[in-house]
């Protein structure tokens with residue numbers, strides 16, 4: 120009997136175990152998660168769930184009976200504290216050891232926190248990674264209160280949108296010279312800055328947080344330009360770091376994430392990795408993706424390779440974000456782009472930004488434009504790069520580009 124043990128009961132961990140059983144894997148499967156709740160989707164934590172529009176039950180990835188029905192041993196509220204690769208065992212809190220033939224690391228990522236020295240550990244300062252974080256934050260969202268959001272990435276912006284919709288006064292600070300600088304072109308930053316400002320959010324770019332103020336609970340913030348704000352609470356959306364401590368101390372190769380080969384295997388032949396914690400190969404470059412799509416696809420590839428299918432994993436990056444009534448959908452990876460071309464959509468506020476490196480189409484950001492998102496995604500996956508003059512021309516039949 121082959122024993123598979125999966126560390127981390129999140130999106131990737133849940134996908135590995137489900138795929139193994141769906142493909143007829145007959146060995147034992149153990150899924151171990153540090154959180155108290157069964158695997159759930161994280162994206163709604165900064166969107167519909169935080170807004171109060173989605174019940175907790177709807178977050179769960181599988182119905183309650185799924186794991187028992189599939190003969191998957193789900194061990195919640197349990198942390199793996201060590202791996203012994205030579206003995207092929209792991210140690211859990213409480214010193215229990217488990218043996219594995221294949222171990223999958225699906226440990227996700229940790230939100231960056233602010234140091235205690237600048238007030239990061241005061242009460243009223245929230246991270247946004249887990250259900251527990253969202254549940255702790257939700258009661259603070261009371262109309263009329265003042266919130267400071269630190270970080271203008273997707274999670275900070277989504278939190279700003281939820282808070283503004285709930286009637287709070289929102290200030291967002293981004294120390295880079297524009298929001299979304301790490302992930303998107305200036306045109307996309309401009310679109311979302313305007314959207315947030317139209318909803319009354321104060322966006323301050325090129326301004327960082329100097330420190331949070333307060334004795335035990337945060338009451339204010341001083342910004343790097345010397346401005347002082349009076350605030351009721353703060354949300355930190357300063358990005359994540361991959362959860363690699365276990366892998367590191369087991370002697371696995373770790374760079375920006377746990378290094379995996381083209382098949383999802385780490386530097387140890389019996390240990391695999393998938394999801395936010397793993398780095399993988401993409402057209403010869405090493406990348407690490409933080410997205411649901413990647414967590415599922417990479418985890419499923421690992422499951423198939425554990426079963427000996429010998430399938431290389433080629434990421435097909437896609438992502439989305441919901442802010443107010445705007446759905447942003449992104450296909451591809453824009454790293455190294457040289458030009459961005461704008462295509463206006465058919466309805467007000469609908470548009471897409473097409474990223475090219477020279478003549479090569481790399482990625483598309485589509486705002487309330489699902490049709491062009493889908494066309495862009497299919498073009499990128501097929502390795503096709505239409506002439507940008509066609510992209511910007513209103514008369515172009517975009518669907519025809521798929522077969523041109």
Ligand SMILES: Cc1cc2nc3c(=O)[nH]c(=O)nc-3n(C[C@H](O)[C@H](O)[C@H](O)COP(=O)(O)OP(=O)(O)OC[C@H]3O[C@@H](n4cnc5c(N)ncnc54)[C@H](O)[C@@H]3O)c2cc1C
Pocket residue numbers: 126127128129130131132151152153154160161162163164165197198199200225226227228247248249274362365393394395396408409410411412414437438439440441
């Ligand atoms: C608020 C929020 C909004 C997001 N929105 C989007 C979105 O709109 N679109 C999108 O594509 N992606 C979004 N993401 C990203 C997406 O949720 C992640 O990429 C995805 O969850 C990664 O899955 P994962 O399994 O790798 O990690 P996770 O889902 O983080 O799961 C990792 C699990 O491993 C557990 N764990 C870690 N170490 C141990 C250990 N030693 N022992 C036991 N358990 C351990 C953790 O507790 C955690 O439960 C969002 C993320 C957040 C936090």
